[in-house]
Amino acid sequence: QVQLVESGGGSVQAGGSLRLRCAGSLRTFASFAMGWFRQAPGKEREFVAAISWSGGSTDYADSVKGRFTISRDTAENAIYLQMNTLKPEDTAVYYCAAGTRGTTRTNNGYDYWGQGTQVTVAS
Numbered sequence: 001q002v003q004l005v006e007s008g009g010g011s012v013q014a015g016g017s018l019r020l021r022c023a024g025s026l027r028t029f030a031s032f033a034m035g036w037f038r039q040a041p042g043k044e045r046e047f048v049a050a051i052s053w054s055g056g057s058t059d060y061a062d063s064v065k066g067r068f069t070i071s072r073d074t075a076e077n078a079i080y081l082q083m084n085t086l087k088p089e090d091t092a093v094y095y096c097a098a099g100t101r102g103t104t105r106t107n108n109g110y111d112y113w114g115q116g117t118q119v120t121v122a123s
Contacts, residue, residue, distance in 0.1 A: 002026045002098050002112040009094060009117030012086055016121070020081040022096030022114055029077040033102050035110055036070060036081045038092035038119075048094070049081060050103035059103045064090075086121045093118050 003025035012018055020036070035050040049070040050059045058070055067086075072079040079096060094117050097110035104110070 002029065002032070004096050004098060004112055004114035006094065006096050006114045006117040009119045011120040011122065014086060014088055014121055014123050016086050017082070017084045018086065018119060020083065020094055020096075020117060020119075022079045022081075024077045024079075024098060026077075029098070030074045032098040032100060032112075033104070034070075034072060034079045035097045035099070035103070035105075036079075036094060037097060037107065038090075038094045039116075040089075040092040043092075045095070045107055047105040050105065051079060052103050057103055059105065061105075083119070086119075088121045088123045091119060091121050 006022050008020040031053050036048040037045050038048050039045040051070045055072050067084050069082040096114045098112040099110035101109045
C-alpha cells in the first residue's frame with residue numbers, strides 16, 4: 001500500500017508562486033508514475049501534470065504548460081509541482097496520485113491518491 005501526503009498549499013495573490021510536495025511511503029515509490037490533479041468547487045477532477053517513474057518523461061495540461069513544472073526526487077520519495085504565475089482559475093484542491101500505467105491523464109490510470117492540499121489564488 002502506498003500512502004501519499006501532499007503539502008505546500010496556501011493562499012497567494014495572482015502572479016505569485018507555490019511549490020507543492022507529495023511524499024510517498026513505500027520503498028518502491030520510485031517505480032510509480034506520478035501525477036498531479038486538481039478539483040475546483042463544482043467541477044470534476046482534472047489532470048494537471050504527470051511524470052514517469054524515471055523522471056525522463058513529463059506531460060502537462062495545456063492550461064498550465066509553461067507555468068507549472070513537475071519533478072521528482074527519488075532519494076526523498078517525493079514529487080514536486082512548482083507553480084508560477086498563478087491565476088485565480090488555478091484555485092482548487094490539488095491531489096497527487098501514483099500508478100503503474102505510465103503518465104496517463106485519466107483518473108483511473110492511478111491506483112493511489114493523497115488527501116489533497118488547498119491552493120487559493122486571489123485576484
